[in-house]
Amino acid sequence: MITVFFGGASSGKSDLAEAFALSLDNFPIKYLATLREENNQENEDRIREHQRKREGLPYETLLTPTPEEGMRFLAQCQDKTVLLDCLGVMVANTKFTYQHEKSTFVERPNASVCEEIIHYLDELNNTSRHLIVVTPDIFSGNCEEAESSQNYMHLLGDINRKLVKKFNADFVEVKAGLPLAHRCEGKELSNFLKGFQE
Numbered sequence: 383m384i385t386v387f388f389g390g391a392s393s394g395k396s397d398l399a400e401a402f403a404l405s406l407d408n409f410p411i412k413y414l415a416t417l418r419e420e421n422n423q424e425n426e427d428r429i430r431e432h433q434r435k436r437e438g439l440p441y442e443t444l445l446t447p448t449p450e451e452g453m454r455f456l457a458q459c460q461d462k463t464v465l466l467d468c469l470g471v472m473v474a475n476t477k478f479t480y481q482h483e484k485s486t487f488v489e490r491p492n493a494s495v496c497e498e499i500i501h502y503l504d505e506l507n508n509t510s511r512h513l514i515v516v517t518p519d520i521f522s523g524n525c526e527e528a529e530s531s532q533n534y535m536h537l538l539g540d541i542n543r544k545l546v547k548k549f550n551a552d553f554v555e556v557k558a559g560l561p562l563a564h565r566c567e568g569k570e571l572s573n574f575l576k577g578f579q580e
Contacts, residue, residue, distance in 0.1 A: 398554070
């Protein structure tokens with residue numbers, strides 16, 4: 383079972399995804415973190431803030447910036463609740479690879495990146511008891527982006543669609559911390575969302 387939480391920056395999608403993961407009562411939760419620090423103060427601050435929120439809660443954090451790195455932890459996700467945050471970052475890490483010898487980023491073709499990400503999600507879904515995916519809404523902003531950014535947006539959109547069509551994922555949009563279910567077939571998710579209707 384896959385549940386997707388989708389929303390813009392600071393929408394509360396990660397907080398809701400974490401609350402839903404806790405509601406499933408299957409501990410420890412495997413938290414697949416995709417954001418690398420890499421001497422970036424903004425990233426470090428975001429990572430520390432997320433870690434602070436999870437402090438004392440039954441999460442085990444695994445650093446999985448790409449599917450290749452995530453596959454190393456697949457066995458640890460067996461029959462667990464798994465929370466991947468954030469799919470958009472994993473897609474970017476996989477699409478734009480840094481070549482040290484050239485000191486530059488190289489853009490990979492969308493088709494190969496999509497295949498790699500979907501294969502990883504398929505393996506993760508088959509291994510875990512419940513897979514929760516946090517993915518960003520990057521589609522409501524400025525459309526006058528560079529070609530590489532447009533390619534990335536198309537790729538992430540394709541992957542989000544495949545989550546619903548291929549995996550029949552439940553899909554929850556989050557705005558201002560409030561959920562709007564576009565697809566909700568899972569009993570656990572339905573029960574979780576009832577708390578927001580009262």
